[in-house]
Amino acid sequence: MTAALEVTNLHVNIGENRILKGINLRVNQGEIHALMGPNGSGKSTLAYSLAGHPAYEPTAGQATFDGHDLLEMEADERSRAGLFLAFQYPVAVPGVTVAKFLRQAVNSRRQAINPEDAGMPIPEFRRLLREKMDILGIDQKFAGRYLNEGFSGGEKKRAEILQMAMLEPKIAIMDETDSGLDIDALRIVAEGAVRLHEMNHMGVLVITHYQRILNYVQPDRVHIMLDGRIVESGGAELALHLEENGYDWLREKYGAAEAV
Amino acid sequence: MADQVLERDQTENEMLAGVNDDYATKYGFADAEDYVFKAEKGLTEDVIRDMSARKGEPQWMLDIRLKAYQHFLERPMPDWGADLSGIDFSNIYYYIKPSARQEDNWEDVPSYIKDTFDKLGIPQAEQKFLSGVAAQYESEVVYHNIKRELEDKGVIFLGMDDGLAQYPDLVREYFTTIIPHNDNKFAALNTAVWSGGSFIYVPPGVHIEMPLQAYFRINAKNVGQFERTLIIVDEGAYVHYVEGCTAPIYSSDSLHSAVVEIIVKKGGRCRYTTIQNWSNNVYNLVTKRAVAHANATMEWVDGNLGSKVTMKYPAVYLMGEGAHGEILSIAFAGHGQHQDAGGKVVHMAPRTSSRIISKSISKSGGRASYRGLLKVAEGAHDCKSNVVCDALLLDERSRSDTYPYIEINEQDVTIGHEASVSKVGEEQVFYLMSRGIPEDEANAMIVNGFIEPLVKELPMEYAIEMNRLIQLQMEGSIG
Numbered sequence: 001m002t003a004a005l006e007v008t009n010l011h012v013n014i015g016e017n018r019i020l021k022g023i024n025l026r027v028n029q030g031e032i033h034a035l036m037g038p039n040g041s042g043k044s045t046l047a048y049s050l051a052g053h054p055a056y057e058p059t060a061g062q063a064t065f066d067g068h069d070l071l072e073m074e075a076d077e078r079s080r081a082g083l084f085l086a087f088q089y090p091v092a093v094p095g096v097t098v099a100k101f102l103r104q105a106v107n108s109r110r111q112a113i114n115p116e117d118a119g120m121p122i123p124e125f126r127r128l129l130r131e132k133m134d135i136l137g138i139d140q141k142f143a144g145r146y147l148n149e150g151f152s153g154g155e156k157k158r159a160e161i162l163q164m165a166m167l168e169p170k171i172a173i174m175d176e177t178d179s180g181l182d183i184d185a186l187r188i189v190a191e192g193a194v195r196l197h198e199m200n201h202m203g204v205l206v207i208t209h210y211q212r213i214l215n216y217v218q219p220d221r222v223h224i225m226l227d228g229r230i231v232e233s234g235g236a237e238l239a240l241h242l243e244e245n246g247y248d249w250l251r252e253k254y255g256a257a258e259a260v
Numbered sequence: 261m262a263d264q265v266l267e268r269d270q271t272e273n274e275m276l277a278g279v280n281d282d283y284a285t286k287y288g289f290a291d292a293e294d295y296v297f298k299a300e301k302g303l304t305e306d307v308i309r310d311m312s313a314r315k316g317e318p319q320w321m322l323d324i325r326l327k328a329y330q331h332f333l334e335r336p337m338p339d340w341g342a343d344l345s346g347i348d349f350s351n352i353y354y355y356i357k358p359s360a361r362q363e364d365n366w367e368d369v370p371s372y373i374k375d376t377f378d379k380l381g382i383p384q385a386e387q388k389f390l391s392g393v394a395a396q397y398e399s400e401v402v403y404h405n406i407k408r409e410l411e412d413k414g415v416i417f418l419g420m421d422d423g424l425a426q427y428p429d430l431v432r433e434y435f436t437t438i439i440p441h442n443d444n445k446f447a448a449l450n451t452a453v454w455s456g457g458s459f460i461y462v463p464p465g466v467h468i469e470m471p472l473q474a475y476f477r478i479n480a481k482n483v484g485q486f487e488r489t490l491i492i493v494d495e496g497a498y499v500h501y502v503e504g505c506t507a508p509i510y511s512s513d514s515l516h517s518a519v520v521e522i523i524v525k526k527g528g529r530c531r532y533t534t535i536q537n538w539s540n541n542v543y544n545l546v547t548k549r550a551v552a553h554a555n556a557t558m559e560w561v562d563g564n565l566g567s568k569v570t571m572k573y574p575a576v577y578l579m580g581e582g583a584h585g586e587i588l589s590i591a592f593a594g595h596g597q598h599q600d601a602g603g604k605v606v607h608m609a610p611r612t613s614s615r616i617i618s619k620s621i622s623k624s625g626g627r628a629s630y631r632g633l634l635k636v637a638e639g640a641h642d643c644k645s646n647v648v649c650d651a652l653l654l655d656e657r658s659r660s661d662t663y664p665y666i667e668i669n670e671q672d673v674t675i676g677h678e679a680s681v682s683k684v685g686e687e688q689v690f691y692l693m694s695r696g697i698p699e700d701e702a703n704a705m706i707v708n709g710f711i712e713p714l715v716k717e718l719p720m721e722y723a724i725e726m727n728r729l730i731q732l733q734m735e736g737s738i739g
Contacts, residue, residue, distance in 0.1 A: 051694050054686065079696035087694075091687045095709025104705065105695040112696070146709070163695060 002029035003066035003082060003170040005050070005203070010061035012049045019045040021228035022061065029170050029203040034214055034239055037225030038247045043207045044088060047175045051085040052078045066170065080112050084169035086160040088176040092148040098159065099143040102129065102166050132165040136192050153180035161192040168196070171203035178213035190216030211243040226250055302350040305329060308452055311355045315421055318428055328441035328451035335445040341631065342569040342600045347543055352515055354453045354486070410468065416461040417472055420488050423459025430461060434492055438521035438549050447547040450486045450519040457487035457518065462497040471500040471533070471719055489520040493528040500531040502719060514542045522550035522558065526580065529557040535722050537729050538567035540596060546572040554580025554609070561717055563590045564601050565729050573631060575604035578612035585614040588714045593626030593658070594733050604633040607643040618649040619711050622658035623733065629661040634675070641672040651681040652710050654703070704734045
């Protein structure tokens with residue numbers, strides 16, 4: 001049974017501002033979707049809303065994940081159900097090491113299933129963490145550093161993918177994971193995601209401005225957002241078309257205001 | 261690196277196994293009182309004379325006690341800090357002696373005292389890395405065990421009463437030289453009625469690798485605990501002394517007023533670590549001061565949880581050229597608590613350096629204040645000092661204040677001062693939750709992370725205890 005992320009007519013406000021104005025989207029486990037669109041079109045808002053950020057208020061519509069009503073779940077429940085968000089700007093948590101954080105995250109999953117669970121045994125966790133770090137070309141010292149504190153842009157993104165690899169989600173949303181990465185870092189990060197897709201049948205929603213990450217993470221479907229709605233959906237060729245022509249033709253076609 | 265982190269986590273997890281147990285059963289146990297001698301409530305000159313006579317003290321000590329008592333009577337209550345109006349000096353026992361003689365063999369310790377120690381994990385702790393235990397139960401040291409190697413090195417580690425009995429000249433030479441009998445009202449009270457505490461002397465060049473530990477604990481209702489500690493670190497010597505406190509929960513107020521005097525001679529180094537977790541009705545008013553002579557180092561590591569009111573500002577006087585002082589302070593103020601903590605450093609000599617790092621957490625309407633003094637005397641040129649105080653507020657009802665007093669009488673100095681107040685960020689909590697970590701655990705992680713830079717300075721067992729205490733505080737349903 002494969003999971004699906006299904007969004008129907010989703011409206012979301014931040015405070016008084018209407019940001020999402022009726023999103024329809026379905027991502028099945030095992031599929032790769034790309035979500036593109038100009039700044040301010042609501043891509044990140046969609047990502048945060050689906051991950052359960054408390055400041056994002058759904059006002060209409062539905063979102064389900066693997067049959068659960070996503071909008072009724074807390075952020076931690078959504079994560080444990082198998083939904084993952086790779087943050088564009090992961091926050092620092094001073095004093096909490098990457099290892100400690102990941103162990104807590106792994107154990108939270110186990111304990112949600114069995115409250116008596118004593119946590120993953122240390123040797124097993126250590127092996128798992130080493131294995132994932134090796135695959136992503138991350139130095140072992142990384143585990144002892146404080147989460148995202150003083151990380152370079154590339155390190156932050158790599159840490160996000162490491163978390164994804166450790167938690168093995170059914171569907172991952174990658175919010176501009178490519179921004180701020182040089183070409184080598186981009187390749188490593190993208191290959192990490194593709195490996196999870198291939199090995200675990202992970203579904204991916206790649207939010208990006210650029211074609212280049214899509215050269216590695218090749219999408220089955222491409223969606224374009226404009227002013228809080230998905231206005232075009234198509235195959236991989238749609239991303240190439242955008243790369244060549246920009247967004248102006250869409251603005252003309254849909255009469256949207258200039259991007260903020 | 262990763263392995264080390266994980267191993268510590270594992271131990272932590274094992275130790276945390278019982279964390280959800282009820283706090284009152286875990287820490288609030290109270291044994292039936294069965295004491296050899298219990299003085300009457302309240303303080304008079306007769307109580308002091310009687311106490312001193314029972315201890316068989318020299319006349320000079322009685323004289324100091326009586327002089328201090330006079331000063332205590334004359335000195336007004338301090339009005340510049342926390343609210344102390346709830347203290348009723350007439351409703352406190354000033355002297356209790358729980359067993360007739362000092363025990364030096366664990367088997368001989370009375371079983372009710374042993375039960376308490378068992379609950380505190382003392383024997384296990386000793387097995388693990390103690391080099392000596394001086395566990396204070398009530399007002400006198402009942403169990404005191406020094407390993408032979410310490411004795412061979414000429415180290416003295418005794419209860420203060422025994423220290424006075426066995427080394428009267430040494431005690432007399434230093435007693436009240438760092439904190440005089442008239443220093444402040446509560447130091448005067450302590451000097452008048454002190455009982456127990458530790459006496460440590462480390463001879464020149466001797467390094468004690470394992471921390472020396474004492475476990476202090478108030479048990480009887482309305483017991484005032486007035487331990488007195490005197491540590492002398494001779495030239496080029498090193499000692500790390502660790503003091504931990506838990507107290508049972510009682511409904512009426514208790515007073516804890518300790519005095520700690522430390523002398524670190526030329527090139528010596530002393531680290532004094534305290535983790536305390538008094539029950540929420542204890543007034544904890546402590547005077548701690550050290551002098552560091554040329555090229556000596558004094559470090560205070562001070563963790564304050566629990567109590568109703570804490571006023572405590574460990575101080576270092578840098579008396580000789582090249583001396584270094586360090587104060588690391590953690591305070592956690594929960595519901596109904598006021599932690600008024602901080603540190604004082606006085607640079608009296610050139611090329612001295614100091615660092616104060618204070619971290620406070622306020623929760624459920626608690627109040628944490630940083631109160632610090634940084635003073636550079638005239639002529640103390642080329643001094644360096646850095647003060648950092650960070651406060652973390654867990655909710656809107658809680659409070660944090662900073663009172664940094666800085667007095668610089670010399671041009672040629674480098675002083676840094678940073679203060680920050682932050683709230684547990686919604687974005688941090690969301691980030692941790694987005695990885696499947698429940699909200700309360702996410703909050704506890706952020707708080708533990710906030711104090712981690714100080715916790716990692718603690719011996720591992722205390723680091724674990726500190727994290728455990730934080731977790732208990734975070735789970736506290738009050739408020």
